[in-house]
Amino acid sequence: MSELVTVGGVAVARAAVAIELSEADRVELERQVRAGGTPQRQVLRALIVLLAADGNSNAAIAAELGICVDTARKWRARFVAKGAVGLVDAPRSGRPPVYTATDRARVTAWACSLPVDHDVPLSRWSTTELARQLLTDGVAVSVSTVRRWLAGDALKPWQYQSWIFVRDPDFETKAARVLDLYARSWQGRALGADEYVICADEKPSIQARDRCHPTVPAGPRQSMRVNHDYRRGGALTYLAAYDVHRAPVFGRCEQSTGIDPFTRLVDQVMSVEPYASAARVFWIVDNGSSHRGQAAIDRLAQRYPNAVMVHTPVHASWLNQVEIYFSIVQRKVLTPNDFPDLAAVEQRLATFEERYRAAASPFNWRYTATDLRRQLSRVDDHETAIADRLAA
Template identity: 60%
Template sequence: MARETGLHLDTVRRWRGRFARGGLPALADCRRSGRPARFTPVQVVEAKALACQLPAETGAPLSRWSCPELAAELTARGITGPVSASTVRRWLRQDTIKPWQHQSWIFIRDPDFRAKAQRVLDLYARTFEDVPLGADEYVVSADEKTSIQARCRCHPTLALGAARAVRVNHTYGRGGALAYLAAYDVHHAKVFGHTEARTGIDPFMVLVTQVMTQEPYASAKRVFWIVDNGSSHRGKKAAARPAAAFPTAVLVHTPVHASWLNQVEIYFSVVQRKVVSPNDFTSLTQVRDRLRGFEDRYNATAQPFQWRFTTSDLDDLLARLNRHTADHQEESSPAQAA
C-alpha cells in the first residue's frame, strides 16, 4: 500500500490501524489545536470577485481598490464580518490579484500598421523589400528626447553610505530645459547626438547632416532612417527633405503610436537611467557635457541591442488584438441592443 500511494510505511500503518479500529468514521479529521477558520471558501471567492470589479461599477467613488477599502466594502456589504486589510491582502496574493495597479494600452489606429511595422522589422533583419541589404547600406534609428531639465538642488546631493542610499534634496531651482537628438546605428551600435534648445525641422536636419557627412555614411549606397511620426519628421514632405539634401538617405516611418519599434528609444531609456536620474545639474551646460561624455563612453563599449521581435511575433500580436476586439464587440452588442 505504501508503494502504491507513495506514502511512508508508518503513515499507511497509522491510517490502516484507525480504519481497523473504527471503520470509515475513524478516518475523519480529529480535533485540532488552534482557532478554527473564521471565513468560508465562498467568502474568500466573493472577496476576490469584488477585487476584480472596477470600483465605479460597484457604486464606490474610487478609481481603484486598496486592501483597506476592500476590507471595509466586504464588511459593509455583509459578505464577511469584520476583516483586516492584511487578511484580504493574503487572499489576493494567492491568485496574484493586485487591484491597486493598472496598465495602459492603445488600440492600433494606423490602417497600414502591419505593412509599416514589417518594413521596420525587415530593416532590423537587414532586408528591404525582400532584398538583403549590402555591406554599404546602413540602418539608423533617430528621435528626440525632449525637455531634459537642469534641476539645481537647493542642498548638495549626499553620496551613499553603509545601509544608506544616495540622498537627493526634494527642492530645486529650475535651470531651463533642452532637447537631446540622437541617431543610433542599429547594426553597429554607434550613437550620434547633439542638444538643442527645442525640437523642430531644422534641429532634426542638423542631426541628419551630422551623420550623413561622416564616413561610412557619406559614401554609403543607402542609409535608412527609421523615425516615428513626430512633428519634426512626419509626412511626405519630411521624407523628401533629407533625400533632397542627401540622395542616399531614405526615411522610413514607424506606424502611428508605435515608437516602441524604434530602437533609439532603448538608448534613451539607458540615458534616462544612467544620466538624467536623479536630476541634479547646476546648469544646462553641465547637462550638455554629461550627455556628450556619456555618448563617448557608450560608443566605446556598445553592442547592438538583441532585438527579438520579428514579423512572426507581429502576426501573433495582431491576431491577439483581433480576438480581443471581437470579444469586446460581442460583449458590448447586447447592451447596445438593449
C-alpha cells in the first residue's frame, strides 16, 4: 500500500504507515463510533484509524470520509506514534488571562471586609459597588466578572445574619429548666400524670385592615389577589396558652397587654379540668412586662397554689412553644390581613382555635438540654475567635 506525495514538484510514491490494531484498541474505537455521546471529531479520527487498519490508503480513506488526504495522513501517523492517546486534542494555552491572581484576591479582600472600616458610606457590599471600589484601585473589572469570582469563592457579602449574644449569666440554667419540662422532668424528677406544662404569651398589635376592594380568590393560572389599599379598623392583642404535652390551645383577645389581661388568660385555663385539680401546672413565659420577675411568680402562686411560673432566659422566646402556634396563626389566619373590623378578627381567631384543637397533636420538639450545652459551647468558641481576630 503506497501513496503519491509531491516532492519538489515531482510526484513520488511513498508507503503509507501501516496500522495493526490490538483487539482492545479495535473494540474501543468501534465503541466510540457507535456511542451517541462521542464528539464528531473523535468519531472521525476513530474511523480513519479503523479504515487504515483494514488496509485502506490515505487517499481511499479521504474519499470514503469526504476529507482531505492530509487529514487522514495526520491522524494515521498520530495513532502509530502515540496510540489512542494521540487521537485526543493536545492541550492549548488559550487566551492569556486578562486579570491576575492579585486582582481576584483584591476582590475577595474587599468582600470580606466591612465598608465602614474603609470609610466607604455603605452598610454592605454589592457586586456593582465592589466593581466600583476596584476601579478606584486602578483595576477595571466588570460586574459580571466580580459576580463570577464571588460565586467561585461562595461569597455573598450582600447577605447578612443577625444574632444576639447571651447576656443572662444564668442562661443555661434557666433554659435547661424549660427543656427539662418539655421532657417531662423537673429538678431531676419525672413529672406525674397529674402535672401539666403550659406555654403562654401575647401576640400584640393585630390589625383589622379593611381592604378598599374585595379580595379576589385564586383561579386557573392566577393567585389570590389582595388590594393594597386599606382602611385601619384598630388593633387588638391575642393571648394564648398551649398545653405542651396534650396540645389544646386556650386563647382570648384583649385591647392590650398587661397584668390584668394575662391574669384573665390564667383564669381561663386554671378554672377548667384537668388543670383546676392538677397537682402542679407549670407556666412557661418570657420576660414581658405582663409576667416579669419574682413579683409575677408570687402573684401566680398566690392566686393558684398549684401553679408554678417558669421564665425563659432573656432573648430566648424561641424556647417558648406557644411561639410556634403564633407562627401558625400568622400564616394561616392573619396573612393576608383582610378584616372589616376587630370583631371579625376576634371571631376568626376563636373559630380557628376550635379547628386547631380538633386535629392538633403536640409539636415534635427534639431540642434537648444536651443540644443546648453543645450550642453554647459553639457560641463560646465563636466569641473567642472574634476576639482573637479583633486583637490581631
